[in-house]
Amino acid sequence: MSVDIYKINPEFRDIMxxxxxxxxxxxxxxGEKRGINDLTDKKEILEExxxxxxxxxxxxxxxxxxxxxxxxxxxxxxxxxCTSLMFPHIALHTVxxxxxxxxxxxxxxxxxxxxxxxxxxxxxVVLAGxxxxxxxxxxxxxxxxxRQEKITTICFDNEVYANTGGQESGSTPKGQVFKMAPKxxxxxxxxxxxxxVTSGCQYSVKLTASAPKSVAKVVREAILIAREMGPSxxxxxxxxxxxxxxxxxxxxxxxxxxxxxxxxxxxxVSPEAEEYLKNCKKxxxx
Amino acid sequence: MxxxxxxxxxxxxxxxxxxxxxxxxxxxxxxxxxxxEEVAMRExxxxxxxxxxATIFPGPQVLYAWNEEAKKKATLIKEMAEVLNARMIPxxxxxxxxxxxxxxxxxxxxxxxLTIWHNNIKACIFIGVHCHYANVALKIVRAETDCxxxxxxxxxxxxxAMATIRDQHSEDLARFIKVAREVKQELGK
Numbered sequence: 001m002s003v004d005i006y007k008i009n010p011e012f013r014d015i016m017x018x019x020x021x022x023x024x025x026x027x028x029x030x031g032e033k034r035g036i037n038d039l040t041d042k043k044e045i046l047e048e049x050x051x052x053x054x055x056x057x058x059x060x061x062x063x064x065x066x067x068x069x070x071x072x073x074x075x076x077x078x079x080x081x082c083t084s085l086m087f088p089h090i091a092l093h094t095v096x097x098x099x100x101x102x103x104x105x106x107x108x109x110x111x112x113x114x115x116x117x118x119x120x121x122x123x124x125v126v127l128a129g130x131x132x133x134x135x136x137x138x139x140x141x142x143x144x145x146x147r148q149e150k151i152t153t154i155c156f157d158n159e160v161y162a163n164t165g166g167q168e169s170g171s172t173p174k175g176q177v178f179k180m181a182p183k184x185x186x187x188x189x190x191x192x193x194x195x196x197v198t199s200g201c202q203y204s205v206k207l208t209a210s211a212p213k214s215v216a217k218v219v220r221e222a223i224l225i226a227r228e229m230g231p232s233x234x235x236x237x238x239x240x241x242x243x244x245x246x247x248x249x250x251x252x253x254x255x256x257x258x259x260x261x262x263x264x265x266x267x268x269v270s271p272e273a274e275e276y277l278k279n280c281k282k283x284x285x286x
Numbered sequence: 287m288x289x290x291x292x293x294x295x296x297x298x299x300x301x302x303x304x305x306x307x308x309x310x311x312x313x314x315x316x317x318x319x320x321x322x323e324e325v326a327m328r329e330x331x332x333x334x335x336x337x338x339x340a341t342i343f344p345g346p347q348v349l350y351a352w353n354e355e356a357k358k359k360a361t362l363i364k365e366m367a368e369v370l371n372a373r374m375i376p377x378x379x380x381x382x383x384x385x386x387x388x389x390x391x392x393x394x395x396x397x398x399x400l401t402i403w404h405n406n407i408k409a410c411i412f413i414g415v416h417c418h419y420a421n422v423a424l425k426i427v428r429a430e431t432d433c434x435x436x437x438x439x440x441x442x443x444x445x446x447a448m449a450t451i452r453d454q455h456s457e458d459l460a461r462f463i464k465v466a467r468e469v470k471q472e473l474g475k
Binding site: 004005006007008009010011012015016017020047048088089 | 352374
């Protein structure tokens with residue numbers, strides 16, 4: 001895809017709404033310095049969304065989209081879940097895959113893009129929930145890591161199947177009760193960020209979306225590593241405030257609490273990837 | 287509530303159930319009849335020139351300058367709107383918009399009837415809308431409004447439109463404008 005497809009024919013500028021004119025005139029597409037600071041005064045590539053008020057996942061997606069190094073050369077692969085309600089509103093190529101298949105689909109897309117556009121750098125980013133990444137799609141997630149596919153996988157972990165009424169997932173912590181898991185989870189939370197390391201990821205980070213700058217840094221690093229080295233994985237806590245009984249203004253507080261508990265920072269960078277990131281910093285890419 | 291369209295309370299949601307198919311190459315579809323392209327062009331021009339609030343709905347394939355053909359078509363569509371005394375309302379993307387669209391200035395394939403009701407549009411032309419979304423929109427308009435729909439399609443046409451011309455490229459649009467000028471003169475508009 002090229003940003004050129006957003007160039008409006010001059011004959012129609014007078015009938016186009018401001019949001020589309022802004023997308024051409026005032027959005028940060030491939031600028032070297034694009035980032036979360038642009039959220040305040042630039043046109044976002046996520047126009048609006050239909051998630052719950054105060055949803056941390058919606059905020060996290062905005063941070064991620066603002067941090068993509070080259071959105072016009074990025075394909076996002078997503079899976080069924082709350083986030084799939086937002087994808088029709090993003091001015092990027094997004095591919096909705098069957099639940100759990102997202103890493104297999106992304107692998108195929110990345111390989112074809114590399115073959116079709118050998119002179120361009122194309123990023124493929126998977127965005128899926130914990131059910132798709134860790135439960136139903138675990139096979140496809142891990143297999144893509146084993147195969148060293150050059151894709152970035154971002155898991156929005158809300159620790160529950162939220163939009164189907166509150167069933168426990170592999171990512172639910174032990175003892176947690178939900179509406180459709182009344183007896184409480186019997187087993188421990190699956191440490192996906194550790195599985196990612198042992199399965200061959202060059203980069204694996206666990207964090208919450210409480211600090212936008214941290215999210216932005218991690219997303220940029222993960223995508224750069226996936227371009228050159230191999231798979232990268234981000235495990236991002238984005239609680240479902242409805243399922244855990246919080247108000248719209250309490251999502252941030254919940255994430256800050258978990259920064260010190262279940263989501264205490266975890267970061268693994270392979271030695272080769274670390275070297276590569278140092279070079280990126282020297283060259284001013286990071 | 288506006289008047290219902292030709293599908294009305296028909297149990298059939300799509301024109302194909304009534305045996306209406308897209309026209310063969312070189313031909314056009316007028317309601318249930320296969321006719322010559324020129325006949326359909328004249329009828330589309332006549333309906334547009336004689337109906338209340340005639341409107342052209344340009345879609346993304348012509349709104350954005352993504353190739354040379356799109357640039358040529360944009361110029362021609364602007365000219366077409368002037369000849370037909372028609373307004374233009376863009377279908378600039380296909381997102382389901384929340385809480386709802388601004389029906390005064392835009393049209394969306396998921397609720398095209400809202401724009402047609404709001405602006406009391408009695409005749410329209412869909413052009414540059416990707417076929418799968420044109421199909422969705424035209425079915426809704428056919429059932430929910432009394433607007434006369436014309437589809438100028440670069441591919442094989444749309445049976446859910448009341449008039450459809452297929453394989454319409456920039457040279458064909460230029461031909462349509464010429465025909466429309468003649469009809470306009472005949473009608474003394």
